[in-house]
Structures are given as structure tokens and as C-alpha cells.
Amino acid sequence: MADGDDKPTxxxxxxxxxxxxxxxxWLENDYEVLTATGGEEALEQFRDDIDVALLDRLMPGMSGDEVLEHLREEVPDCKVAMVTAVEPDFDVISMGFDDYLTKPVEREELVETVEGLLSRTAFDEIEQELYALSSKQAALRSSKPKEELDESEEFSELQERIDELRGDLDAAMPDMEDDDFVAMVRDIEDGEDDAERGGDDE
Incomplete structure (x- = not known):
């Protein structure tokens, strides 16, 4: 991973x-950027110092989902965002990514996502899991009707796990109201609220 004056990869x-x-x-001024036009080429680019990976899901040959599985095995500390035109379905709950962006993606959104993923490395495992699950929850709430979410056992289990992690954090750090992590999770929740209000307006 990047250290000193080295740019994150x-x-x-x-x-x-x-x-x-x-x-x-969008990224080259602040990061070392590696690129791959498909899954097989991505495997050739895997290095221990990759800090963040941005993966498309639908690609010829090896899919982004398959690349994600290999990446998790070979570069486990790498943070991963799926950047894709595929609307999230309940299968994303069990996938090992940290964030989910639906195309088209604006510059500010992409840059902020990379910055956010990099900052998560300072958090412990419970915080990182909570952030990843909150991102999945937000992605599903932005793409699925509330009725479908209410009927989903997978989504209910996701909410239960999020509540469990929040309880663990509250017990460990009862006075963390001003912590950067809390602010980051609240940003996700604010996005969820905006998505739900947008859905209600339609």
C-alpha cells in the first residue's frame, strides 16, 4: 500500500x-492509475500495492464479479468499488465489494468514492464492515421499491447485521459522535434519504 510521498494506486x-x-x-493527478480493458488483463495487473480498484460488472469474457473474487484472494487489503450500469440486486449483499456506483458517474462522485475508500483503511474491521454493508443497503434502497425491500429476507438480514455492528461500535466507543467514521456513515444515510424522497416524488 502507498506510504510516504508515494501516490496511492x-x-x-x-x-x-x-x-x-x-x-x-479525473484521477491521474492524485493517484497512480493502472488500467485494464477486461478481466484477464485485470488479473495481470494485480499487485500488492493496489489501494483501490474500480470494477465494471459487465465485460466480455471474465465478469467484474469474477475479477472481484480473484482480487479478494490475491490483494485482500484492496478497497473495491463496483462502477457499473447494472442496477444492484439482492445478490450484491454477499459480494465482497466496499462501495457500489451506478453509471453514469460524475467526476465528483468518483473522486469522493476513491477518497472515501482510502480513508477507510484507518478504521478497524467492524467499522469497515459496517461501512461496506451500509453502502450495499444504500444501493439497494436507491434501486428497489420499498415494498420489495420489506419482503426480502436477504435485506432484512442485512439490516439486522448493520444493527448488530452499530451496537458493537456503540459499546466499544460510546462517545464517538464526532468521529470521522460516524460522519461518513451519515453521508451514506443522507444519500438514502434523498433517494427515498426522490422515489416518493415520482
Missing amino acids: VLVVEDERALIELYVR
């Missing part, structure tokens, strides 16, 4: 070259 896995070029322009 970001791996972009995307089969559309125009998007690769765009993401590189």
Missing part, C-alpha cells in the same frame, strides 16, 4: 476505452 477495470480515459484524467 488505483486500478480501473472497464471495457469501454472512452471511460477508462475519462477516469484516468
Whole structure:
């Protein structure tokens, strides 16, 4: 992982070259950016010092989901965001990513996501799991009707795990109201509220 004056390393896995070029322009000033146009090429780029990976889900040949599995095995400390046109379904709950962005993605959103993923390395395992699960919950709430979420056993179990982790954190750090981690999770929750209000307006 990056240290000292070294730039953090970001791996972009995307089969559309125009998007690769765009993401590189957005990130290259602050990060070392590696790129791959498919899953097999992504495997060749795996290095221990990759800090963040941005993965498309739908690619010819090896999918982003498969790349994610290999990445988790070979570079377990790497933070991963799926950046994809695929609307999240309940299968994302069991996937090992840390954040989920649905295309089209704006520059500010992508940059803030990379920054947020990098900052998570300072948190302990409970905090990192809670952040990842909260991101999945937010992605599902933005794409699924409330009725479908209410009927989903997987979503109910996700909420139970989030509540359990929050309880563990409250017990460990009862006075963490001003902690950066709390602010980051609240940002996710604010996004959920905005998505739900947007859905109610339709």
C-alpha cells in the first residue's frame, strides 16, 4: 500500500476505452492509475500495492464479479468499488465489494468514492464492515421499491447485521459522535434519504 510521498494506486477495470480515459484524467493527478480493458488483463495487473480498484460488472469474457473474487484472494487489503450500469440486486449483499456506483458517474462522485475508500483503511474491521454493508443497503434502497425491500429476507438480514455492528461500535466507543467514521456513515444515510424522497416524488 502507498506510504510516504508515494501516490496511492488505483486500478480501473472497464471495457469501454472512452471511460477508462475519462477516469484516468479525473484521477491521474492524485493517484497512480493502472488500467485494464477486461478481466484477464485485470488479473495481470494485480499487485500488492493496489489501494483501490474500480470494477465494471459487465465485460466480455471474465465478469467484474469474477475479477472481484480473484482480487479478494490475491490483494485482500484492496478497497473495491463496483462502477457499473447494472442496477444492484439482492445478490450484491454477499459480494465482497466496499462501495457500489451506478453509471453514469460524475467526476465528483468518483473522486469522493476513491477518497472515501482510502480513508477507510484507518478504521478497524467492524467499522469497515459496517461501512461496506451500509453502502450495499444504500444501493439497494436507491434501486428497489420499498415494498420489495420489506419482503426480502436477504435485506432484512442485512439490516439486522448493520444493527448488530452499530451496537458493537456503540459499546466499544460510546462517545464517538464526532468521529470521522460516524460522519461518513451519515453521508451514506443522507444519500438514502434523498433517494427515498426522490422515489416518493415520482
